[in-house]
Amino acid sequence: MTSLMAGKRGLIMGVANDHSIAWGIAKAVAAQGAELAFTYQGESFGKRVKPLADQVGAKHLLPCDVEDTSSVDAVFETLGNDWGSLDFVVHAIGFSDRNELKGLYAETTRDNFVRTMVISCFSFTEVSRKAAALMPNGGSLITLTYAGSTRVMPNYNVMGVAKAGLEASVRYLANDYGPRGIRVNAISAGPVRTLAGAGISDARYMFSFQQRNSPLRRTVTHDEVGNSALYLLSDLSSGVTGEIHYVDSGYNIISMPSIDTLKK
Ligand SMILES: NC(=O)c1ccc[n+]([C@@H]2O[C@H](COP(=O)([O-])OP(=O)(O)OC[C@H]3O[C@@H](n4cnc5c(N)ncnc54)[C@H](O)[C@@H]3O)[C@@H](O)[C@H]2O)c1
Numbered sequence: 001m002t003s004l005m006a007g008k009r010g011l012i013m014g015v016a017n018d019h020s021i022a023w024g025i026a027k028a029v030a031a032q033g034a035e036l037a038f039t040y041q042g043e044s045f046g047k048r049v050k051p052l053a054d055q056v057g058a059k060h061l062l063p064c065d066v067e068d069t070s071s072v073d074a075v076f077e078t079l080g081n082d083w084g085s086l087d088f089v090v091h092a093i094g095f096s097d098r099n100e101l102k103g104l105y106a107e108t109t110r111d112n113f114v115r116t117m118v119i120s121c122f123s124f125t126e127v128s129r130k131a132a133a134l135m136p137n138g139g140s141l142i143t144l145t146y147a148g149s150t151r152v153m154p155n156y157n158v159m160g161v162a163k164a165g166l167e168a169s170v171r172y173l174a175n176d177y178g179p180r181g182i183r184v185n186a187i188s189a190g191p192v193r194t195l196a197g198a199g200i201s202d203a204r205y206m207f208s209f210q211q212r213n214s215p216l217r218r219t220v221t222h223d224e225v226g227n228s229a230l231y232l233l234s235d236l237s238s239g240v241t242g243e244i245h246y247v248d249s250g251y252n253i254i255s256m257p258s259i260d261t262l263k264k
């Protein structure tokens with residue numbers, strides 16, 4: 001087995017269960033020798049994440065709700081005290097009120113707008129700042145975004161605005177931390193059947209549309225996202241920063257679905 005991640009220590013934020021995109025990433029980097037720490041959002045998730053963390057020999061399993069800055073501080077304090085430094089962080093966190101992930105974007109409430117931006121956008125900036133302080137020898141930070149940031153995906157609504165901000169954050173953070181050898185990138189994943197991915201209206205229609213109209217004529221798996229994350233988290237991408245890397249069966253290049261799919 002090649003060990004692309006031998007000797008590297010990283011934090012994985014956003015594993016809820018074994019369908020999570022973050023879990024696909026954790027499996028990929030653990031298989032290449034990475035030493036992992038996990039955060040989970042609350043005790044209800046903790047019970048599900050524990051067996052997964054054990055499966056990849058995670059050294060730390062820490063609670064973290066990014067709406068609570070002190071819980072984010074506590075995570076990096078623990079890792080700073082115990083590990084001293086970090087080589088990578090995966091931020092796979094996003095949330096909005098599901099009642100606002102349907103209907104008109106224009107009817108988004110101020111409260112949910114702010115909350116969605118804090119959890120789905122600002123939290124990556126805050127985590128990056130705290131991680132950078134533990135990366136004296138450089139490192140790699142990645143977050144997860146979606147094409148709804150730049151092209152309208154019906155019902156994605158305020159999450160699209162948050163992802164647009166997240167993608168701009170990736171560029172500004174890449175500029176801030178590049179001189180210190182810290183790279184910042186995002187993976188823009190196609191739809192994946194996760195807790196967040198499935199818990200929305202018309203999810204099955206959206207999946208079937210992607211399967212019929214993406215160049216690869218299928219949706220992607222969290223393992224495929226994991227493999228691409230391995231590239232961005234390893235030294236193979238040492239010359240890459242500020243990038244949005246699409247892992248979406250190529251759907252983002254399509255303007256009009258091919259005729260043959262329209263005839264079905
Ligand atoms: N599933 C998809 O189709 C898809 C596609 C592209 C991008 N994404 C993005 O991938 C990331 C991971 O989502 P997923 O699809 O794996 O679903 P998921 O539900 O498995 O993961 C979402 C995670 O966000 C965490 N989270 C939500 N609010 C939080 C908070 N306040 N504090 C800490 N953690 C919090 C949840 O605990 C969960 O672990 C999200 O950013 C999502 O927007 C998902």
Ligand SMILES: Cc1c(CN(C)C(=O)CCc2cnc3c(c2)CCC(=O)N3)oc2ccccc12
Nearest residue numbers: 094095096098101146155156191196197199200
């Ligand atoms: C794809 C796709 C997704 C998956 N994706 C890219 C995401 O980023 C997940 C976004 C999301 C954020 N918050 C919540 C939920 C999903 C459902 C459960 C909940 O309570 N809150 O979500 C959509 C919402 C509408 C339309 C398409 C999609």
